[in-house]
Amino acid sequence: MIHTFIGNFGHLMVxxxxxxxLLAAYAYFKVANEQQLDQKESWRKFARASFYAHAxxxxxxxxxxxxxxxxxxYEYHYAWAHSSKVLPLEYIxxxxxxxxxxxxxxxILWHALLGIVIINTNKxxxxxxxxxxxxxxxxxxxxxxxxxxxxxxxxxxxxxxxxEVISAPIFQIDPNFxxxxxxGLNPLLQNYWMVIHPPTLFLGFAAxxxxxxxxxxxxxxxxxTEWIRPALPWSHFAALVLGAGIIMGxxxxxxxxxxxxxxxxxxxxxxxxxxxxxxxAGIHTMITFKKSNTAxxxxxxxxxxxYVLILYSTFLTRSGILGNASVHSFTDLGLSGQLLVYLLFxxxxxxxxAARAWKDIPSSEREVSMYSREFWIFLGATVLTLxxxxxxxxxSIPVYSAIIEAFGGISNIAPPADQVAFYSKFQxxxxxAVAILxxxxxxxxxxxxxxxxxxxxxxxxxIVSLVLTALVVTFAQVFDIxxxxxxxxxxxTITANVKILIGLLKKSSFKLAAxxxxxxxxxxxxxxTMFSSGYSETISINRSGFIFxxxxxxxxxxxxxxxxxxxxxxxxxxxxxYKGRLKEVKGIPGYVPYQQMIFTDDPxxxxxxxxxxxxxxxxxxxxxxxxxxxxxxxxxxxxxxxGGKDAFTLxxxxxxxxxxxxxxxxxxxxxxxxxxxxxxxxxxxxxxxxRKWSDVEKQTVKIGEQFILNDYVATFEKVExxxxxxxxxxxxxxxxxxxxxxxxxxxxxxxxxxxxxIKNGMVGRVTDxxxxxxxxxxxxxxxxxxxxxxxNTQSTQKDYVIMKAxxxxxxxxxxxxxxxLMFGFGLAIYRRYTEFIKMRDKGVE
Amino acid sequence: xxxVHLFGIVVIAVAIMVIISTAGDASSYVNFSxxxxxxxxGKTTKIHxxxxxxxxxxxxxxxxxxxxxxxxxxxxxxxxxxxxQRVYYNEPVPADFTMAEQVVVIGGxxxxxxxxxxxxxxxxxxxxxxxxxx
Numbered sequence: 001m002i003h004t005f006i007g008n009f010g011h012l013m014v015x016x017x018x019x020x021x022l023l024a025a026y027a028y029f030k031v032a033n034e035q036q037l038d039q040k041e042s043w044r045k046f047a048r049a050s051f052y053a054h055a056x057x058x059x060x061x062x063x064x065x066x067x068x069x070x071x072x073x074y075e076y077h078y079a080w081a082h083s084s085k086v087l088p089l090e091y092i093x094x095x096x097x098x099x100x101x102x103x104x105x106x107x108i109l110w111h112a113l114l115g116i117v118i119i120n121t122n123k124x125x126x127x128x129x130x131x132x133x134x135x136x137x138x139x140x141x142x143x144x145x146x147x148x149x150x151x152x153x154x155x156x157x158x159x160x161x162x163x164e165v166i167s168a169p170i171f172q173i174d175p176n177f178x179x180x181x182x183x184g185l186n187p188l189l190q191n192y193w194m195v196i197h198p199p200t201l202f203l204g205f206a207a208x209x210x211x212x213x214x215x216x217x218x219x220x221x222x223x224x225t226e227w228i229r230p231a232l233p234w235s236h237f238a239a240l241v242l243g244a245g246i247i248m249g250x251x252x253x254x255x256x257x258x259x260x261x262x263x264x265x266x267x268x269x270x271x272x273x274x275x276x277x278x279x280x281a282g283i284h285t286m287i288t289f290k291k292s293n294t295a296x297x298x299x300x301x302x303x304x305x306x307y308v309l310i311l312y313s314t315f316l317t318r319s320g321i322l323g324n325a326s327v328h329s330f331t332d333l334g335l336s337g338q339l340l341v342y343l344l345f346x347x348x349x350x351x352x353x354a355a356r357a358w359k360d361i362p363s364s365e366r367e368v369s370m371y372s373r374e375f376w377i378f379l380g381a382t383v384l385t386l387x388x389x390x391x392x393x394x395x396s397i398p399v400y401s402a403i404i405e406a407f408g409g410i411s412n413i414a415p416p417a418d419q420v421a422f423y424s425k426f427q428x429x430x431x432x433a434v435a436i437l438x439x440x441x442x443x444x445x446x447x448x449x450x451x452x453x454x455x456x457x458x459x460x461x462x463i464v465s466l467v468l469t470a471l472v473v474t475f476a477q478v479f480d481i482x483x484x485x486x487x488x489x490x491x492x493t494i495t496a497n498v499k500i501l502i503g504l505l506k507k508s509s510f511k512l513a514a515x516x517x518x519x520x521x522x523x524x525x526x527x528x529t530m531f532s533s534g535y536s537e538t539i540s541i542n543r544s545g546f547i548f549x550x551x552x553x554x555x556x557x558x559x560x561x562x563x564x565x566x567x568x569x570x571x572x573x574x575x576x577x578y579k580g581r582l583k584e585v586k587g588i589p590g591y592v593p594y595q596q597m598i599f600t601d602d603p604x605x606x607x608x609x610x611x612x613x614x615x616x617x618x619x620x621x622x623x624x625x626x627x628x629x630x631x632x633x634x635x636x637x638x639x640x641x642x643g644g645k646d647a648f649t650l651x652x653x654x655x656x657x658x659x660x661x662x663x664x665x666x667x668x669x670x671x672x673x674x675x676x677x678x679x680x681x682x683x684x685x686x687x688x689x690x691r692k693w694s695d696v697e698k699q700t701v702k703i704g705e706q707f708i709l710n711d712y713v714a715t716f717e718k719v720e721x722x723x724x725x726x727x728x729x730x731x732x733x734x735x736x737x738x739x740x741x742x743x744x745x746x747x748x749x750x751x752x753x754x755x756x757x758i759k760n761g762m763v764g765r766v767t768d769x770x771x772x773x774x775x776x777x778x779x780x781x782x783x784x785x786x787x788x789x790x791x792n793t794q795s796t797q798k799d800y801v802i803m804k805a806x807x808x809x810x811x812x813x814x815x816x817x818x819x820x821l822m823f824g825f826g827l828a829i830y831r832r833y834t835e836f837i838k839m840r841d842k843g844v845e
Numbered sequence: 846x847x848x849v850h851l852f853g854i855v856v857i858a859v860a861i862m863v864i865i866s867t868a869g870d871a872s873s874y875v876n877f878s879x880x881x882x883x884x885x886x887g888k889t890t891k892i893h894x895x896x897x898x899x900x901x902x903x904x905x906x907x908x909x910x911x912x913x914x915x916x917x918x919x920x921x922x923x924x925x926x927x928x929x930q931r932v933y934y935n936e937p938v939p940a941d942f943t944m945a946e947q948v949v950v951i952g953g954x955x956x957x958x959x960x961x962x963x964x965x966x967x968x969x970x971x972x973x974x975x976x977x978x979x
Contacts, residue, residue, distance in 0.1 A: 323968075368849060382852075386859050394867045414872040417891030417951045417963065422870050426863070542916070548933040548959060549919075556935055558916045664940050684915075684937050802915060802937045 010064030020054035025134035031127030084184030101158035110206035128217030193252035204242030210234035212307035233832035240825035271313030281384035376441035387430035435489035439496035461496035494523035514828035521821025528814025539572035566745040584629040603631035710795035884954035896922040
């Protein structure tokens with residue numbers, strides 16, 4: 001049955017939300033412009049009602065889409081394309097924003113909620129700020145409107161039926177056909193980060209609108225200086241959340257997605273990094289303005305730029321323009337025109353408003369002194385801006401090509417061949433400059449400086465950081481000059497800011513210390529990045545001198561190792577052994593080896609071949625049913641040994657994912673130490689369906705005898721009579737025998753257990769196939785006269801994995817740095833928000 | 846000249862440097878003949894070649910050769926002018942390689958015969974969108 005109601009309801013609510021946002025925009029426009037108080041109040045009532053109605057309809061849209069996904073209405077394309085029956089609840093939630101429409105929706109929802117916060121915390125600013133909010137909502141709602149006028153399509157609705165999107169022949173036979181199951185959330189994305197990263201990032205996106213809206217309000221009502229105060233706490237909030245979203249993405253990429261590192265300078269990553277940098281630069285100029293009435297114009301430019309860049313990044317990731325250039329942009333929904341209108345409307349609108357007001361915006365004509373606070377902060381903001389500029393120029397290369405081609409030209413420019421090296425060579429030096437400036441700048445921020453005072457203040461951090469640098473260089477063996485400089489700069493900003501922090505804590509309140517914390521965080525991040533990226537080392541390297549071909553005999557190193565099952569090899573200081581494949585089973589901690597399971601036709605169900613014990617406790621008795629957690633996930637046990645003893649065992653994951661081809665999607669496992677991570681992932685595996693088995697070989701063996709099986713020496717230990725066969729008790733006259741064949745490998749001992757049975761007067765044989773050992777053995781017959789048994793054996797190549805292992809030193813310093821930075825932002829929000837509340841309650845704003 | 850002007854000049858200088866370096870380090874999309882020409886002229890900059898994997902009569906990708914230890918491989922790429930070229934790549938075969946609708950290789954010729962890729966990008970049709978009902 002097709003549940004038409006919920007989809008129609010959802011679609012209607014999208015239209016309602018679009019209309020109410022337009023109404024709210026118009027009404028708030030009236031509120032802002034109206035001079036007569038009673039008129040203003042009645043418009044305000046209407047405007048609020050419209051916006052609340054808008055927010056309510058957005059919630060209704062979210063509810064409708066969620067209802068469709070949760071109840072698995074696969075007649076809806078969105079549910080069919082993004083969800084499936086077997087997903088646990090948290091991933092069903094994640095399905096919501098896997099698609100473009102859902103991610104627009106979560107963005108709209110955040111705006112609606114932030115709008116309500118603005119309504120309830122502002123007096124003076126409500127009208128103009130909410131006008132901007134409501135307008136933005138109208139643009140965003142139009143993206144999911146799904147209205148077709150003639151050939152013109154506005155928005156892509158998430159409430160399309162599967163039959164409207166896909167023209168499969170089945171729908172001509174039966175229009176009411178409902179697909180049995182959805183195609184599921186891409187297994188690659190089935191991870192808790194998929195649950196929290198996108199909403200965080202979109203909250204960050206949504207939050208950048210707030211300072212921008214205050215700025216537009218300031219331009220509009222000619223309050224050129226007053227908008228800064230309410231905008232400042234929100235700028236900090238946006239920087240905090242957007243920063244957290246970016247870092248979560250980086251951590252996700254590192255820990256699960258196996259992009260090789262935490263940051264790859266992919267266009268999609270760059271597209272959010274750039275507005276974040278600009279926003280942070282804007283925060284600096286806003287603070288300067290509050291302290292010393294300068295840098296107001298640059299605050300205007302930077303806050304406008306930050307929001308425009310958010311729109312630009314939306315355009316880049318969603319219009320399909322990045323095409324080949326990125327690994328993780330959305331597919332094109334045909335919204336590029338609409339996205340472009342959205343981008344241009346706010347870009348041009350803000351520029352026109354700012355240009356008209358430009359000459360009226362107060363600016364300081366004073367010559368800036370080297371010993372002034374504003375000089376240093378402004379310098380810092382400039383470096384941040386250049387840092388962003390350096391990233392956005394090459395990231396936009398696909399856009400230049402598109403523009404050239406739109407005018408009939410031919411463009412063959414491509415992004416730099418080695419993106420990481422290209423961006424790093426600039427960003428490193430900008431980061432060094434930022435670190436040094438944030439060390440020095442803090443002293444200017446807190447006290448009046450002159451030459452002698454500066455010298456005396458800087459002397460201690462200067463000496464301390466140099467001594468620390470010397471120590472680290474010696475003990476951690478940092479001998480590359482550019483990394484030594486980065487280290488010194490990072491240590492300098494840390495020591496300088498710790499000194500400031502101690503001074504602040506001694507005499508004034510804790511909340512003023514936000515700046516110290518954020519800058520200490522930046523210093524730590526710089527050092528952590530320097531170590532973990534600069535000194536990242538692939539240890540699975542094979543210097544055997546491999547050559548590509550005879551024509552090109554230069555030797556190269558191979559960066560992966562091939563590990564045969566149970567066959568240790570040397571790698572760096574370790575000896576590494578691949579110990580087989582495992583699955584996750586519900587109710588059993590850790591992983592269960594394939595060798596303890598008999599698989600059934602249902603990928604979600606297996607039978608325990610022996611008692612499954614973990615730490616002495618039996619979790620599943622022999623013959624019990626095992627519920628496999630996610631059948632597409634296989635784990636590969638890799639044990640690292642040092643000095644003959646097991647050091648640790650890692651379980652990198654492989655996903656056999658039909659959606660992505662029949663290959664394997666790797667997810668690493670990481671052994672974490674305080675001073676480094678050992679990152680291991682499986683690059684490729686043996687495809688069991690492609691195995692070639694040898695011809696059957698017959699061997700006649702007596703109990704206790706040894707025989708050769710492929711590479712192994714096998715011992716035929718014993719034969720046991722079984723009471724049950726495949727879960728069923730045996731009747732009188734029925735017999736089942738299990739042979740125990742012991743296989744001694746280099747590292748471990750295994751048993752193969754073929755079965756010979758007589759049931760209902762028929763002879764049955766159960767072959768034991770061990771894909772890891774590459775052996776198949778069948779108990780073919782019994783010769784009572786010679787007391788011997790006949791085995792049919794087949795062999796194939798042993799199981800192997802191709803693996804890569806990388807050491808990332810001191811990556812924890814990076815993560816700690818990000819936490820310190822986020823904490824600093826949190827403190828700043830608190831401080832700036834209390835300032836705003838104080839002024840608002842005095843009736844100033 | 847005021848300090849602020851000096852400051853402005855420095856900023857502009859850095860910005861110009863960034864643009865020039867971007868232009869200098871930007872790679873280009875070329876075909877194999879152009880890439881060969883660049884090699885013959887002594888240019889060793891890395892370039893992008895976009896192409897497809899050739900298929901045999903049975904629809905299987907042909908020409909993939911793995912090294913003995915499986916740790917690297919080579920394949921044939923057909924560029925926009927239908928020119929076939931064997932490309933060597935010092936990594937194991939990626940998971941969804943044979944599924945790729947389009948392959949971009951980043952690298953260059955190292956001699957008359959040998960094109961070595963430093964990186965390959967794959968465009969897979971089904972990566973993020975479903976198009977068929979099963």
